[in-house]
Amino acid sequence: MCGAGPAGLATALYLQRLGHRVVVLERFAEPRPIGSGIILQPTGQAVLHDLGLFEATRALGTPIDRLCGTEGQGRRVVLDVRYGALPKAGRGLGIHRAALFHVLHEAVLAAGIAIRVGCGVMAARDAEDGRRSLMLADGRETEAFDLVVDCLGAGSPLKSLSDKPGRSRTLRFGAVWASLPWRGENFDATALLQRYRAASVMVGVLPIGKAAPGGEDLAAFFWSLPVEDFEAVKAKGIVAWKKAVLAEWPETAVYLDNIAEFSDLTLARYAHYTMPVPVARGLAFVGDSAHSTSPQLGQGANMALLDARALYLGLQKHPDDLKAALAHYARLRCWHVRLYQLMSAMFTPFYQSDSKTLPVIRDLFVSFIARIPPAPQFLAALVAGSLLSPLKKLGLKRGPRV
Numbered sequence: 001m002c003g004a005g006p007a008g009l010a011t012a013l014y015l016q017r018l019g020h021r022v023v024v025l026e027r028f029a030e031p032r033p034i035g036s037g038i039i040l041q042p043t044g045q046a047v048l049h050d051l052g053l054f055e056a057t058r059a060l061g062t063p064i065d066r067l068c069g070t071e072g073q074g075r076r077v078v079l080d081v082r083y084g085a086l087p088k089a090g091r092g093l094g095i096h097r098a099a100l101f102h103v104l105h106e107a108v109l110a111a112g113i114a115i116r117v118g119c120g121v122m123a124a125r126d127a128e129d130g131r132r133s134l135m136l137a138d139g140r141e142t143e144a145f146d147l148v149v150d151c152l153g154a155g156s157p158l159k160s161l162s163d164k165p166g167r168s169r170t171l172r173f174g175a176v177w178a179s180l181p182w183r184g185e186n187f188d189a190t191a192l193l194q195r196y197r198a199a200s201v202m203v204g205v206l207p208i209g210k211a212a213p214g215g216e217d218l219a220a221f222f223w224s225l226p227v228e229d230f231e232a233v234k235a236k237g238i239v240a241w242k243k244a245v246l247a248e249w250p251e252t253a254v255y256l257d258n259i260a261e262f263s264d265l266t267l268a269r270y271a272h273y274t275m276p277v278p279v280a281r282g283l284a285f286v287g288d289s290a291h292s293t294s295p296q297l298g299q300g301a302n303m304a305l306l307d308a309r310a311l312y313l314g315l316q317k318h319p320d321d322l323k324a325a326l327a328h329y330a331r332l333r334c335w336h337v338r339l340y341q342l343m344s345a346m347f348t349p350f351y352q353s354d355s356k357t358l359p360v361i362r363d364l365f366v367s368f369i370a371r372i373p374p375a376p377q378f379l380a381a382l383v384a385g386s387l388l389s390p391l392k393k394l395g396l397k398r399g400p401r402v
């Protein structure tokens with residue numbers, strides 16, 4: 001297993017459940033999460049429930065009932081997705097990435113799975129017996145493995161080994177992020193709130209619960225911008241940046257007070273990439289190494305968890321035929337991944353782009369149409385990750401209510 005993110009840790013647990021000897025290779029000296037908060041959708045929650053980790057995750061996260069975006073300094077609601085429009089879809093769980101990592105990592109350790117740290121994977125090499133070994137950044141070569149699972153995220157160096165690698169498209173817009181103490185006044189403890197100006201400015205606040213048991217409640221704060229502009233923004237100074245944020249959303253002052261300098265913010269870059277065939281001989285791609293996109297629909301970690309379950313089912317169904325097992329895995333995830341990648345590619349420019357027309361269409365039509373049934377139900381299902389019923393396909397039921 002390469003990579004100790006959500007994909008790698010969940011896959012390690014599943015493969016060990018099948019009785020395989022699993023080794024996780026991670027580049028960091030200490031396994032650790034990168035980034036701020038995410039929304040665990042009912043799909044991801046169901047996988048965690050299947051792994052016996054839902055209660056521990058729920059204890060750290062916080063329920064999310066709706067995603068609400070406003071324009072014109074909060075005067076016009078242009079996006080209002082309510083999970084409640086489709087009660088059977090469940091609702092979201094805002095969670096700090098460190099909390100999700102903590103739960104999965106503890107489970108991996110408790111299961112006795114070996115995590116080798118300081119192992120930067122650079123390449124895979126064919127071993128004589130049809131297996132694969134891995135070349136590491138420090139020049140070492142690992143033993144040969146029957147199956148290498150690439151969970152190295154969007155920047156994986158192994159992608160080109162796929163039977164059909166596809167092309168990656170770097171997105172112009174990224175975002176700066178920070179996890180900050182939660183401030184309830186003027187914010188909604190059960191909603192992702194976003195504020196837009198056209199599609200070029202987006203500020204967001206997402207409640208994400210606690211980073212660790214007993215910790216304080218946190219929010220993920222983000223500001224979207226073209227990645228290439230970040231140096232210019234930094235050159236103008238933190239005061240000028242805060243002024244720009246406050247001009248869009250004055251109430252965020254309570255969050256900005258906790259940001260002293262740009263080093264308190266993390267820049268996230270996004271690439272849109274869908275690997276047409278997420279397998280090769282002795283190799284499976286799981287999570288962002290197989291498909292990545294902007295986080296507009298909040299699905300990435302959930303997709304990674306669904307992938308892990310699908311690979312488990314493939315290997316369970318064909319215990320003695322790895323090729324058939326991998327083909328089954330690819331089939332199980334094919335349409336759900338493609339649909340969500342397509343939806344993300346379609347929706348993202350309405351919220352993060354230089355387009356002048358798309359935000360006008362968004363504000364005039366989309367916000368209006370979105371209120372007429374069955375659009376609210378469709379949007380709830382879209383955000384919950386449940387279009388095309390991925391849980392049913394993977395033999396899972398929705399987990400307990402958040």
Ligand SMILES: Cc1cc2nc3c(=O)[nH]c(=O)nc-3n(C[C@H](O)[C@H](O)[C@H](O)COP(=O)(O)OP(=O)(O)OC[C@H]3O[C@@H](n4cnc5c(N)ncnc54)[C@H](O)[C@@H]3O)c2cc1C
Nearest residue numbers: 003005006007027038039121153287288295298299300301
């Ligand atoms: C700002 C932002 C907001 C997001 N919001 C959401 C959201 O609300 N909901 C959601 O579901 N998803 C969200 N996502 C997407 C989500 O974070 C990813 O889809 C998810 O983390 C993918 O998991 P992964 O395990 O495939 O990859 P990663 O999380 O990227 O993990 C990869 C692991 O591999 C390790 N690694 C990388 N390269 C090497 C190497 N060469 N050798 C060894 N180890 C290596 C890394 O250190 C890491 O531990 C968001 C992403 C971003 C950037």
